Amino acid sequence: MINVAPVILCGGSGTRLWPLSRTGFPKQFLCLTGSESLFQQAARRLSDLSSEDILVSDPLIVTGEDHRFLASEQLREIGVALGGALLEPVGRNTAPALTLAALAAIEGEGDPILVVTPADQTVIDSTAFSSAMQSAIYEAEHGSIVILGIVPDCPETGYGYIQIESCTSSEEVLTVKRFIEKPDESTAEAYLAEGGYFWNAGIFVIKASVWLKVLEQFRPDIFDATCSAWSKRTIDSQFTRPGKAEFSMIPSESVDYAVLEHCPGSAFPIKMVPLDAGWSDLGAWDAVWKVLPKDGDGNAHIGDVLTTNSKNTLVHATSRLVGLVGVKDVIVVETPDAVLVVDKSHSQDVKHIVSTLGRQRREEHTLHRKVHRPWGWYDSIDEGGRFKVKRILVKPKASLSLQKHHHRAEHWIVVRGTAEITNGSQNFILTENQSTYIPLGEVHRLANPGTIPLEIIEVQSGGYLGEDDIVRFEDNYGR
Known part of the structure; x- marks a missing residue:
């Protein structure tokens, strides 16, 4: 059996898809082309790579602290188990992200093949995708670095290109000659007319040990700094956090610049498998x-x-x-x-x-009106000088933190489900159409002991209603 560890690179903010994509809820978590998010589509595509001789493990996710619960919840929704989440304290591009995944993958004394894909792409023909990826996996098993090249259908100037060595039409795996920066339109037209050029989708397949070896060869500074951060990691359930100070010192570099562009003609063979499957990175609204x-x-x-x-x-x-x-x-x-x-x-x-x-520090830059939390979500439906009204949903068996506020009081009205309330020294149950009042400065908690979602209307009143007016005493989510 060939052991495969899927790696989903789940960073980025998708600024060109604003106002749907925002820093707090970026494009990879949006449903843009169907009923599943781009991240869910990526996870499902990778889990479908299993065959008689390919064993695919649960996916490794490389993401940020703010998106860890969003990613794990979206995997739960489609029935895909989380193999582990590697949480970057700051963004350092894809080369350090992949290195974290490689270090995590070899910890179990194995050397799986990493199948690496961004989380924010879409593929129409999943069968063609699986076939191309399986060809890449078989090639990577022999030690090659294998990338997927998108068969171009127009002179696109927004992508980098891959040029291959001359080949026959029967070859499934091609040799990479060079990587090319994003061209201007006339150059892109010439590439299409000449043939032998493909778009670089940022999807590649490589053994974990081969990635670490080739990175140490071409970028020992990134290799050493990432290993240092990994040695200072902390683990909280399925979440692994590299050392923050050490990770912040890693040079920010992409996989392509750090390694792949140096491989053609080197001791590290680099191959390409063509992918003609209706691929798009949905980089802007015209692509959608x-x-x-x-x-x-x-x-x-x-x-x-x-x-x-x-x-x-x-x-x-x-x-x-x-x-x-x-x-x-x-x-x-x-x-x-x-x-x-x-x-x-x-x-x-x-x-x-x-x-x-961003320059004006407006909330519309980072958050939607509806904000997702690990326990559910809240929607700020109205606001005035000294009040704010929220609709709050708490998932079954979930709870908010035990907390208090210095500047606001709160009124809660249950409109659906059952609420378990902690209000100072009191503990009690509220059901539909019942309400309670949380005085300013009182320690309190809202929980859902039931099996259906709990919905309440919260009316806040006070001189300051910012989300940072919160003191947590206990929290199930490590915040």
Whole structure:
């Protein structure tokens, strides 16, 4: 049996897909092309690689502290067990991230093949994907570094390219000649006309020991610094945290720059398997439009949308009706707290709006109105000078931390389910249509002892209503 350890690189913020993608809920966790998020689609694709001679373990996730519960919950929703989560204290690009995964994978005295993919891509033909990946796995078993090259269908300037050595049409595994930076349009057109060029999707297959060996050869500084951070790791259930101070000292570098671009012609063979499976990285809203089903006028609509005399539009409505009249090549993305309208040809420029939001320190840069937490979520539905109203959902058997606030009091009204309340020295149960009052400064906790979700309406009142006005005494999630 060939042992395979899937590795999902789950970083990035997807700024060009704002306002749906935000720092607190980035694009890999969004359902953009169906009923599952891009992260869930990636996990499912990798788990489907098993065959008679390929044994696929539970996936390793490399992500940040803020997204650890979101990732584990989304895996639970699709029935995929978490093999482990490696939590980066700061972003250091993909080379250190993969090194953490390789160090974790070889701890069990084995040397599995790492199948590495970003979490924010989509593939239409899952059968073709599995076939290409299995070919790559067989090649990597012999010690090669294997990458997947996307068969190009247009002169794309947003991707790096891979040039292969000359080959025959019958070859499944090709030899990489060189890697090329993102080209201008005329150069990209020449690549397509000449043939032998593929898009670099950032998907690759390599034995854990081979990755560590080749990294030590080409970037010993990254290798040594990441090993140092790994030696200072702490483990909390399935979450592994490398040493923060040590990890912060690692040079930030991608897998491509650190290693892969140095491999052609070196002692480390690097191969490529073509992938023609309807791949997209959904890097901007125009890419989302391309992969979605469309009507006869080229319109792709999600949510409550009405149009007349409009062509080639994308509308993503999440909370209200959106109407379009007499427009074309327009993208409209509606969320409860922000609306984006952009010409389809300027989709890449959405990142400038996000940069402005960041400079102004606006909440729309990082959080949705509806904020997910490990115990459930809350939705801030109204706010005034000295009050805020939230709708709160607590998952079955989950609870918030034991806490208090210095600047606000709270009123809780149960609208669904059963609430177990700690309010100072009192402990009691509330059911639908019952309520309680939490005085300013009182130690309290909200829990759901039942088997259905608990929903309450919370009315906060006070002089300061920020989320940082919280003192935790006990917390099930290590916050």
